[in-house]
Amino acid sequence: MSVPLQQSGEASVAAVEIGCDVLVIGGGPAGCWAATEAASSNAKVVLVDKGYCGSSGATASAGTQIWYVPPDPAEREAAMASREAMGGYLSERSWMVPVLDKTFESVNRLADWGYPFPRNDDGEEQRISVQGPEYMRLMRRRVRNAGITILDHHPATQLLTLEGRVVGASGLRRQAGGHWVVNAGAVVLAAGGCAFMSKALGCDVLTGDGYLMGAEVGAELSGMEFSSAYAISPAFASITKTALYRFAQFYRKDHSLIEGAGSARGRSIIARTLLSEPVFARLDLAGTDEVKAILRRAQPNFFVPFDRRGINPFTDFFEVKLRLEGTVRGTGGLRLTGLDCSTTVPGLYAAGDNATREPICGGFTGGGSHNAAWAIATGAFAGAAAASYSLQRVSATDFGPACIALSDTKGIDPAEIIKAVQNEVFPLDINYFRTHSALSASLKRLDALWENVGRATALNEDHSLKLRQAQAMLATARFMYRAALSRTETRGMHRREDYPTQNPAQHHRLILSGLDHIAVRQEAVDPGVYKQAAE
Incomplete structure (x- = not known):
């Protein structure tokens, strides 16, 4: 019909x-x-x-x-x-x-x-x-x-x-x-x-x-x-399967070892290093040829971009970055x-x-x-x-059919919106190492962008999808940073440089609602496990 x-x-x-x-x-x-x-x-x-x-x-x-x-x-x-x-x-x-x-x-x-x-x-x-x-x-x-x-x-x-x-x-x-x-x-x-x-x-x-x-x-x-999940990735590829980096060591450009980068806290050390210089990796802990063959069978996609470029990740240094997975x-x-x-x-x-x-x-x-x-x-x-x-x-x-209104959005470029949002969520010194000043400044820019394009609708089908995706990313970024500002502690993957410890008084969830104005409220969590651990 x-x-x-x-x-x-x-x-x-x-x-x-x-x-x-x-x-x-x-x-x-x-x-x-x-x-x-x-x-x-x-x-x-x-x-x-x-x-x-x-x-x-x-x-x-x-x-x-x-x-x-x-x-x-x-x-x-x-x-x-x-x-x-x-x-x-x-x-x-x-x-x-x-x-x-x-x-x-x-x-x-x-x-x-x-x-x-x-x-x-x-x-x-x-x-x-x-x-x-x-x-x-x-x-x-x-x-x-x-x-x-x-x-x-x-x-x-x-x-x-x-x-x-x-x-x-x-x-x-x-x-x-x-x-x-x-x-x-x-x-x-x-x-x-x-x-x-x-x-x-x-x-x-x-x-x-x-x-x-x-x-x-x-x-x-x-x-x-x-929401500040970043995955280790080759700088030249989209592969974000990180399990194999357990067999890697990480290096500076001069091939000097970055101490601790392969440990449980290694991602933070890599992120900190990336703020000032590039980081390189090599899967030099894989050991025997048998282990290397097992790794290739377990994650064949991981090796495709290396093979295409003639890089042996077990013996060659390759540049890595942290790619946002949000x-x-x-x-x-x-x-x-x-x-x-x-x-x-x-x-x-x-x-x-x-x-x-x-x-x-x-x-x-x-x-x-x-x-x-x-x-x-x-x-x-x-x-x-x-x-x-x-x-x-x-x-x-x-029920009756929906009535969808489409209007002219000349002058609004979805690609520009997406780039503006990425400029706020990709940088490690905004989204990974979070501070009140950086988050506040970023959220102010995102809110201003939302006022201009958040409620816009598209003129044609092709433009409509691109615009909706841009708006969705913009809304998501605003949700992320509104909540991040409200949690003045470090808990889970949420890292606040200005509040580096976990605060027992903030053992709650943060509930968001609204779009033009995003409200934040607290929701209690069953304290049983937390109290048991503290004891």
């Missing part, structure tokens, strides 16, 4: 309209698990993806570990306790337990579906990691086999609301042209985090779209101060009101990087592992809850 979209000063544009029970926005792991879980409840499901479901996003491009722990009490206890201190004691066991349970169950389902997990010398399958391409190829097949409608290259640009609840979304048809409207009984936001187009591997489609769409309809965010490896996102992954807006659910990972990670996470488990579990939780919510309500197809 086609419906007209109103456009200021232009002829109306036809749009494709679809009705369903559950709309899933995003085709990464969280989105695929959400869609399959919703469909298993006999809900009619539509999944839209900015790219091609199964091949776009951070997971599809490389291997990832999974927080997969057998239901042995001692192993589970060790797994939950392992990062509590690192995350500033902001995680909660009431979330960790069900996430571990659901991840264990779901990864076992992957094996049943035919995922080729490797085996150890005793022939036992090792289910603690997956290769992204094979994993996501399998998930796309499962989504299609479940009868779910997949709309590739259909980026969502706004949520639709009716009487205070979310009833669908609209967006662009990048290949066919025109727009789409999906009326739905519930929506799951699984559009990923925000890496600010830093060229981190697989992350340029992750521009914070879900944060902006959620905030526009009144959803709250949490943990946005824990909330993709941070923990901030939309605030969840319970294990059903509902947000503060009826009909809207969030999963994966769109949802704050504080419940299982607190203020610190990294690549894969907990992130992969969070995507699996919250995707499943959100999909099931969204289906239940939708099927108990009147069909969304009874």
Whole structure:
């Protein structure tokens, strides 16, 4: 069915309209698990993806570990306790337990579906990691086999609301042209985090779209101060898989060793050094040829850019940089009101990087592992809850079509907005080593930019997507720095140079709301684990 979209000063544009029970926005792991879980409840499901479901996003491009722990009490206890201190004691066991349970169950389902997990010398399958391409190829097949409608290259640009609840979304048809409207009984936001187009591997489609769409309809965010995740990367490539740097030592330009750069605190030492001079690396701790061969098999993508340039990373020095991954490896996102992954807006659910990972990670996470488990579990939780919510309500197809107004934005260049935002979030002396003066000055510039372009709408389809991505990155940066200014301590990955220690009085979460004016409030965290650790 086609419906007209109103456009200021232009002829109306036809749009494709679809009705369903559950709309899933995003085709990464969280989105695929959400869609399959919703469909298993006999809900009619539509999944839209900015790219091609199964091949776009951070997971599809490389291997990832999974927080997969057998239901042995001692192993589970060790797994939950392992990062509590690192995350500033902001995680909660009431979330960790069900996430571990659901991840264990779901990864076992992957094996049943035919995922080729490797085996150890005793022939036992090792289910603690997956290769992204094979994993996501399998998930796309499962989504299609479940009868779910997949709309590739259909980026969502706004949520639709009716009487205070979310009833669908609209967006662009990048290949066919025109727009789409999906009326739905519930929506799951699984559009990923925000890496600010830093060229981190697989992350340029992750521009914070879900944060902006959620905030526009009144959803709250949490943990946005824990967003200063930088990954070690060759200066000439986008590879941000950092596990292999455990076999590296780091050097100055004259090849003198940077002491401590390979330790647990090594990233901060590298960041500090990069403020004044370049840093080089070499995987000279790999040892034997056998170990080197194992590393190549484990992370084949890591070596591709080296091989293309004739560089042997085991013997040759190569320049590295810290590439911002923002909330993709941070923990901030939309605030969840319970294990059903509902947000503060009826009909809207969030999963994966769109949802704050504080419940299982607190203020610190990294690549894969907990992130992969969070995507699996919250995707499943959100999909099931969204289906239940939708099927108990009147069909969304009874609602009228959206009316989307487009206006002339001559003079607004999305590329200039993106560059301006990157100038505020990339520098290590603003975002990594944070201070009141640097954060305040940066936020003032970001707020002024938002006043000029935050509410602008686009004239044409191509301009619309670029502008919305720029606005989403701008909104995400403002959320990050508003929260970072409010947390006057160092906790998790949030480092305040002017407040270098953790303050027990700030053992709480910071909840953000609003767009033009961003309000911040505190939310208490169960103090049990924190008190036990202190004792």
